[in-house]
Amino acid sequence: MGHVGIIANPASGKDIRRLVAYGTVVDNLEKVNIVRRLILSLAAGGITKITYMPEYYGIVAGAMESICSRHRPDITVEAAELCLTGTQIDSFFAAEAMAAAGVGCIITLGGDGTNRMVAKGCRHVPILPISTGTNNVFPAWIEGTIAGLAAAVVAKGLVAGAPAVTPSKKLVILKDGQPVDIAIVDAVVLKNAFIGSRAVWDAGQIRRIVVTRGEPHNIGISAIAGQLAPVLPGEPKGVDIEVGAGGSIEVRAPIAPGLIENVPVYQYRYIDLDEVVEVSAPCIIALDGEREVQVREGEKVEIKLTFDGPNVIDAAAALRLAVARGYGIRQITQNHENKEEQ
Template identity: 75%
Template sequence: MGHVGIIANPASGKDIRRLVAYGTVVDNLEKVNIVRRVILSLAAAGVRKVTYMPEYYGIVAGALENICSRHRPDMEFVAADICVTGTQVDSFHAADAMASSGVNCIITLGGDGTNRLVAKGCRDVPILPISTGTNNVFPTLVEGTIAGLAAAVVARGLVATAPAINPSKKLVIYKNGQPLDSAIVDAVVLKDTFIGSRAVWDVAKIRRILVTRGEPHNIGISSIVGNFMPVTPGEARGVELAIGAGSLQIRAPIAPGLIECVPIQNGKYIKIGEVIEINEACVIALDGEREVEVRQDEKVQVQLTFDGPKVVDAAAALRAAVAQGYSCIKDN
């Protein structure tokens, strides 16, 4: 009854922003603890199969190892059939393999970067993102126990529509007319001409910001938008900002503990389907990490769509399931 995937990124929450800002390190032992609670909740709610991403730390194996015999789950655990590289691409391949194997819901542990890769591979499978990364705009702070219960009611088909499962937006990057990559939160045009350090933390290098969402309570580059022209995840629009000398400065938390004043030239809302031209040599960062190098002779476009992954709202999913009586245990 129900098949759930688990993608726990052992590298999330450990990038350079721990040095230049004041972010908390979510170590892999804590990820093991979270996954242990997820597994126990999945088992209690009737899920009988889990497919997980194999990785160098062994997060799922560690979670299972220390569950006492009284609580040992009666579940099948299968490693996703991927070639482990120890890089971020493993998250994409794991999501793709899970979608092919019939997983009904994927739980992720990571930040915006992890979920960007999962979103590229999960197809129509809903994802439930647990925040354990640096930039955590897309994933939410949800306790592992609750995340497991919510994923279970989705995987068992007890809930299947909004507000329990919601569509999301994304920014599709085209180079010379061909789709190249995508972002689920922000695409940031930088003055750099080569990728270098992947993480983005220096506001002085930013030229333009395009977002699917940005609210005042966010942390990261999207918080700049959130403190100037807020846009929520559910709105059928995004925002583009031009950064540089202008008449206005915005104070925003661009990294944990790092509040910067950012000069704004102008900004505008962009419609679903609208295409933004990038006609300059630059590097484009996607969801907080430098990914795309653009030469002067290359034509690059960014399009806002509502074709991002389906996302589980844990609280709404459990409310809907309870309304159907899923938590009631009847005597025989």
Template identity: 50%
Template structure:
């Protein structure tokens, strides 16, 4: 039976945006409850192996205390240090063990770290915050069912998922880092508190997805044009005082006046230059990469992002295949049998 990975980030939903904006705090006990519901869905599809990321709070062990499962559940074998490297390391181990998919509980940054460790493993991302674009708010039981259906082959990856692009940041022509949603140029020199909250520091925005109902930095592009995450192109926006006015929801409960000087799409063969150095690149909403003076940086869009499992698409395919039983049509007087388990 295939292996499922679970990476639940105990630090997600608690950053500075809860102080400077109106985002909700997502506590770890709620993550415990979500994981319990995940296991209900996974067990119903016949999954019997789960590898999880160890963490300082013990999200998975706490979730298992009230469950009686006929399932092998074990931690990825490494010592956690309570930082982003834990997520990368756990994803690497799950990839080495050939996990069929990884379920994540966290935000855009958590999923970015997972992809850095296991770009070729499908992800089912569950949002645990209010400033996220990559993961979605999903009920845990149904998410477990969807992950299990894909992992066991009852629903194919092509039926269940989309193949996302991602953004690659190059420094002097070498790959330096990636982003799943947005890469932003900040006219600062140091990473600092990581989270972006002062829009006056931003000069360029690079996106690989943009929808009009997005929150955060990708909302800037979403209010200009649509860009689906499986489109093989990116969006570049230049901000500046001489641009046209745009009112955007850049954080939960925060509407900000911005000025857009230019917007353009670019393809995988293009490298769009970072126009200002020294600077800091914010990746998926958090300042991560310092670009010193004298270095040249650019951004390109890669078509080789992760497969992302969508719960609605997966459950629709299961419904159409009658995987949970039910009648074939209203004229059917017999009883069909579920094929799960």
């Protein structure tokens, strides 16, 4: 039996960066459209069960109901059992429940923040992230039909391992040596010591940046690394950047949609796997674009780079590998006697 999880975040792509920058809003109606195509392609790929995260808009349930009777697939679609909070923690609990239920993969609709929460709960279940958020370094823009077909070949075990499914890096936040949170793209140390608005959009508040990845075509805070010291998702290293006056470098980077700023850099360096970056003064650390960790006076906080992030599905590579193994081709056997009679 093929079993797939779907986590569609109804709040993704609606934070303050829509007001202070110029991002596109992927509304929940469009998410319903994407999920509708996901359901149809998952069923065509042989998936017989979908478990989804329940949420206040009813994205997955609405998608299933809106498929016309002529195309409605024979597939079980049911909500994961969890107590809804209406916050980002729902994505974590949904991923945890899906992993426990034995799904073959989890499809996510959201941005970096959504996928960070899923990464905390999905264990070793591979994820296929579809971009519908503000910062979209981790998820990719991919058509729902293709995403569903790729998820199906992975969930049914037709393909596995690289290049179809690859591990990813993460940053572990340690307080007094104990892990308290993670980031999958960037951890940003801010000058102020209070959370306020969760989203990060003001480069003037940044003190330090640690990234797992950063390329010139990225958008968000990791774009600073992309313009200065590019590092690919699969490379066994990250980048540590100290922001501020006193250096000889200024980087121009798109830190939000349509918002390109000049950022002064004091110094920067590549960091190796398992290397730690120490955070000493009181501050707030934003994880994948959202303020999450408060550092108080006297606390010892470190940011550690590891390669223990979630396993990620590359849809194009998964389908190429599946086709090379004969996926999508069915031999047709004709009845010779009937053909002669005709």
